Amino acid sequence: MVFTANIYGAGRAGWFVANVRRDGATQTVGPHPLPRGRWREFLGLVKQAGFWDLPERLERDPDPDVAMDGWHSLEFAGRHGDRYHVVIRYVQVTRGLVYIERFLGRLCGVYVETPAPPIDTPLDPAG
Numbered sequence: 001m002v003f004t005a006n007i008y009g010a011g012r013a014g015w016f017v018a019n020v021r022r023d024g025a026t027q028t029v030g031p032h033p034l035p036r037g038r039w040r041e042f043l044g045l046v047k048q049a050g051f052w053d054l055p056e057r058l059e060r061d062p063d064p065d066v067a068m069d070g071w072h073s074l075e076f077a078g079r080h081g082d083r084y085h086v087v088i089r090y091v092q093v094t095r096g097l098v099y100i101e102r103f104l105g106r107l108c109g110v111y112v113e114t115p116a117p118p119i120d121t122p123l124d125p126a127g
């Protein structure tokens with residue numbers, strides 16, 4: 001499954017659009033306005049995850065040119081003013097990034113099967 005969500009907002013309002021590719025079929029969701037309070041909730045998750053301070057990639061991540069069937073990967077990109085930032089993770093996913101992915105999946109009505117780190121596993125400060 002490939003899940004892509006785009007979420008936009010300003011102030012307290014926002015909107016989203018998503019695509020889900022599964023078994024050769026593509027489903028599009030939106031564009032829809034965000035329910036009340038969801039934009040602020042999303043921004044809170046982004047802040048909690050430390051998104052803007054995370055490195056784009058981790059040194060221990062596999063070569064991006066190698067295809068790995070069955071591996072879980074995340075790619076989050078954001079823009080704030082003129083700043084564009086992307087975070088790409090394979091396998092080594094922090095709890096904060098998992099929470100963002102789950103939020104987007106619930107928002108779009110898509111079940112996103114995400115392996116969460118065990119609660120007693122210390123979060124990797126590098127993201």
